[in-house]
Amino acid sequence: MVQxxxxxxxxxxxxxxxxxxxxQCFSAADIYAELKGKEASINLTTVYRxxxxxxxxxKLMKYKAAGEDAYRYQYVEPYGNCQEHIHMxxxxxxxxxxxxxxxxxxxxxxxxxxxxxxxxxxxSMLSGLCGMCKKNC
Amino acid sequence: MVQxxxxxxxxxxxxxxxxxxxxQCFSAADIYAELKGKEASINLTTVYRxxxxxxxxxKLMKYKAAGEDAYRYQYVEPYGNCQEHIHMxxxxxxxxxxxxxxxxxxxxxxxxxxxxxxxxxxxSMLSGLCGMCKKNC
DNA sequence: TATAAAATTGCAAATAACTTGCAAATGCAA
DNA sequence: TTGCATTTGCAAGTTATTTGCAATTTTATA
Numbered sequence: 001m002v003q004x005x006x007x008x009x010x011x012x013x014x015x016x017x018x019x020x021x022x023x024q025c026f027s028a029a030d031i032y033a034e035l036k037g038k039e040a041s042i043n044l045t046t047v048y049r050x051x052x053x054x055x056x057x058x059k060l061m062k063y064k065a066a067g068e069d070a071y072r073y074q075y076v077e078p079y080g081n082c083q084e085h086i087h088m089x090x091x092x093x094x095x096x097x098x099x100x101x102x103x104x105x106x107x108x109x110x111x112x113x114x115x116x117x118x119x120x121x122x123x124s125m126l127s128g129l130c131g132m133c134k135k136n137c
Numbered sequence: 138m139v140q141x142x143x144x145x146x147x148x149x150x151x152x153x154x155x156x157x158x159x160x161q162c163f164s165a166a167d168i169y170a171e172l173k174g175k176e177a178s179i180n181l182t183t184v185y186r187x188x189x190x191x192x193x194x195x196k197l198m199k200y201k202a203a204g205e206d207a208y209r210y211q212y213v214e215p216y217g218n219c220q221e222h223i224h225m226x227x228x229x230x231x232x233x234x235x236x237x238x239x240x241x242x243x244x245x246x247x248x249x250x251x252x253x254x255x256x257x258x259x260x261s262m263l264s265g266l267c268g269m270c271k272k273n274c
Numbered sequence: 275t276a277t278a279a280a281a282t283t284g285c286a287a288a289t290a291a292c293t294t295g296c297a298a299a300t301g302c303a304a
Numbered sequence: 305t306t307g308c309a310t311t312t313g314c315a316a317g318t319t320a321t322t323t324g325c326a327a328t329t330t331t332a333t334a
Contacts, residue, residue, distance in 0.1 A: 008281090099252070110243075142311095187311095
């Protein structure tokens with residue numbers, strides 16, 4: 001069963017920070033560094049535990065870029081169910097993009113028909129360069 | 138510069154094992170367990186170092202499945218340049234499949250035209266169920 | 275508003291999967 | 305066979321994350 005959640009100072013701070021930077025992604029260490037200075041001082045363990053809870057509740061997406069050691073978290077609540085589409089991650093800036101368009105159906109269809117593979121959003125991640133970084137490279 | 142490679146008992150054993158199970162993937166711990174009993178006894182560090190070298194030389198593909206902690210290695214030499222296509226991994230059996238067909242072009246084209254995203258094979262991994270596991274689930 | 279049960283926090287210690295340093299052993303070209 | 309470069313084994317180190325536990329907060333309810 002899902003555990004009840006209490007609203008706390010730290011959970012609020014983390015949510016606010018990620019929500020107001022919804023087009024970016026952060027590691028636990030990033031969040032820790034950001035919130036350490038402000039208000040009392042947050043604990044890294046608390047950061048991990050809250051990120052986990054926010055991910056479970058669907059507000060955040062947690063993912064690991066190929067070749068990176070640390071998980072990244074990005075605010076994705078407005079995208080609804082992120083299990084139903086796949087994501088693209090920029091290998092330069094790390095940002096996450098949602099493949100929310102009709103092409104999802106084509107992709108799913110092709111994989112199933114020609115490769116017998118049933119695609120799932122969970123765990124699928126395409127890597128490459130986003131428009132922004134492509135220009136600046 | 139690329140370093141010269143000596144041929145050794147362990148490198149041969151690891152290559153042989155992976156090559157003769159080319160449709161499966163293994164973690165360093167798997168290989169270690171497999172080769173520990175046979176012949177003298179291999180060291181885990183040696184396994185890691187050889188897997189790394191074999192990956193660099195293009196014989197193996199090294200990847201991490203979403204939600205897994207350990208890297209997996211699979212013999213992919215016959216597939217040529219695995220940077221030029223993306224891969225699908227079965228979340229059930231862990232096996233790797235290569236998207237080596239004309240659809241690669243469609244996918245690349247769509248992402249670039251409609252999302253400004255330049256897809257790269259390196260680091261891109263689709264997750265789902267392979268034909269075999271789909272039947273058995 | 276007081277209270278008690280449940281959730282959250284901080285800190286230190288534990289994990290897990292690798293990685294590294296270094297001296298000894300091995301491979302190989304000449 | 306010699307000498308230098310690569311590989312190996314072992315112990316110790318890393319890094320990101322998790323866990324145990326006692327103390328502190330929240331929140332629903334009396």
